[in-house]
Amino acid sequence: MRALKLHELSLADRLADMAVDALIDEADLSPKPALVDRRGNGAHNDLHLGLMHASALSLWPMFKEMAEAAIDVGEVGLPLREALGRIGREGEQAMLATTGGVNTHRGAIWALGLLTAAAALEPRAVTLTAAKLALLTDRYAPQPMSHGAQVAQRFGARGAREEAQLGFPSVVQRGLPQLHKSRRQNVGEQNARLDALLAIMTDLADTCVLYRAGLEGLHAMQRGAQAVLDAGGSATLAGRRQLHELDHQLLALNASPGGAADLLAACLFIDRLDGAL
Ligand SMILES: CC(C)(COP(=O)(O)OP(=O)(O)OC[C@H]1O[C@@H](n2cnc3c(N)ncnc32)[C@H](O)[C@@H]1O)[C@@H](O)C(=O)NCCC(=O)NCCS
Numbered sequence: 456m457r458a459l460k461l462h463e464l465s466l467a468d469r470l471a472d473m474a475v476d477a478l479i480d481e482a483d484l485s486p487k488p489a490l491v492d493r494r495g496n497g498a499h500n501d502l503h504l505g506l507m508h509a510s511a512l513s514l515w516p517m518f519k520e521m522a523e524a525a526i527d528v529g530e531v532g533l534p535l536r537e538a539l540g541r542i543g544r545e546g547e548q549a550m551l552a553t554t555g556g557v558n559t560h561r562g563a564i565w566a567l568g569l570l571t572a573a574a575a576l577e578p579r580a581v582t583l584t585a586a587k588l589a590l591l592t593d594r595y596a597p598q599p600m601s602h603g604a605q606v607a608q609r610f611g612a613r614g615a616r617e618e619a620q621l622g623f624p625s626v627v628q629r630g631l632p633q634l635h636k637s638r639r640q641n642v643g644e645q646n647a648r649l650d651a652l653l654a655i656m657t658d659l660a661d662t663c664v665l666y667r668a669g670l671e672g673l674h675a676m677q678r679g680a681q682a683v684l685d686a687g688g689s690a691t692l693a694g695r696r697q698l699h700e701l702d703h704q705l706l707a708l709n710a711s712p713g714g715a716a717d718l719l720a721a722c723l724f725i726d727r728l729d730g731a732l
């Protein structure tokens with residue numbers, strides 16, 4: 456029998472690995488405020504860590520197919536955008552079949568799907584390329600009255616779509632710089648990732664939070680995340696106290712920052728990709 460050689464993995468295989476690894480790392484990271492993690496379910500009664508893992512793994516073929524579509528088509532344009540839309544909708548069906556109908560990774564399919572395709576096309580300009588794809592309109596996309604669409608009507612927040620169209624500013628301007636800064640301070644990788652999540656939360660219009668807890672919830676998330684960072688971050692005693700307080704507040708408001716969690720996964724994906732270039 457021939458041993459599997461790692462370098463024989465295709466680019467699409469490796470990108471799919473990176474996307475799934477980013478989702479698993481996001482899920483495992485603990486203690487995340489009001490989100491599913493190793494401690495428990497956060498503000499979700501229909502989610503748990505095993506389900507997040509199973510869901511992440513079920514998306515591997517979808518990420519691979521998205522990368523392959525990008526390589527086959529070879530350029531940003533409507534044909535690729537519409538192929539990704541179709542593959543993403545099939546991936547969502549695979550996710551729902553795995554989870555018994557629970558939405559574990561809808562926002563992540565969107566963000567990481569675009570980034571995976573972009574990485575296959577332009578590994579050195581990933582967020583810009585993902586933004587160009589997100590700006591194109593998929594003529595076949597259904598327009599359901601999603602939670603995000605309801606929040607857009609009520610609060611004018613355009614959520615996941617706008618974040619991608621702007622080139623993931625929460626990741627590029629908040630998450631990644633904080634991840635690097637905390638790593639330089641030698642706080643440990645888990646604390647650096649928690650700090651990156653908090654940095655994303657300080658400024659995000661997270662439609663999961665808006666849908667569940669309105670502006671009160673959104674302000675509690677943004678202010679509380681900033682308070683942890685101001686106190687010295689997750690690695691300090693004062694920061695940990697603030698983090699505990701934020702967890703408490705968000706749970707009381709039933710406000711789960713699912714959008715911020717997806718963007719942390721996007722941040723970890725780009726960080727891995729940068730390391731592999
Ligand atoms: C663009 C999406 C996310 C539309 O979402 P919508 O705004 O209608 O809200 P919905 O409540 O369905 O889901 C929002 C998801 O995004 C995440 N999210 C919430 N807020 C934010 C934010 N500010 N930034 C990023 N992600 C966010 C949440 O985790 C949530 O699960 C997506 O579901 C969609 O329409 N996909 C179409 C399929 C497609 O084209 N796929 C191609 C993949 S490349």
Ligand SMILES: Nc1ncnc2c1ncn2[C@@H]1O[C@H](COP(=O)(O)OP(=O)(O)OP(=O)(O)O)[C@@H](O)[C@H]1O
Pocket residue numbers: 481482489490491492497499502507558559560561562563602663667711712713714716717
């Ligand atoms: N670790 C995590 N814990 C919780 N949510 C996460 C986590 N990682 C990512 N998410 C994101 O959060 C979203 C779940 O949020 P939410 O439960 O508000 O969505 P929903 O199914 O649309 O709403 P609801 O459960 O209120 O009916 C998922 O789509 C997923 O993208």
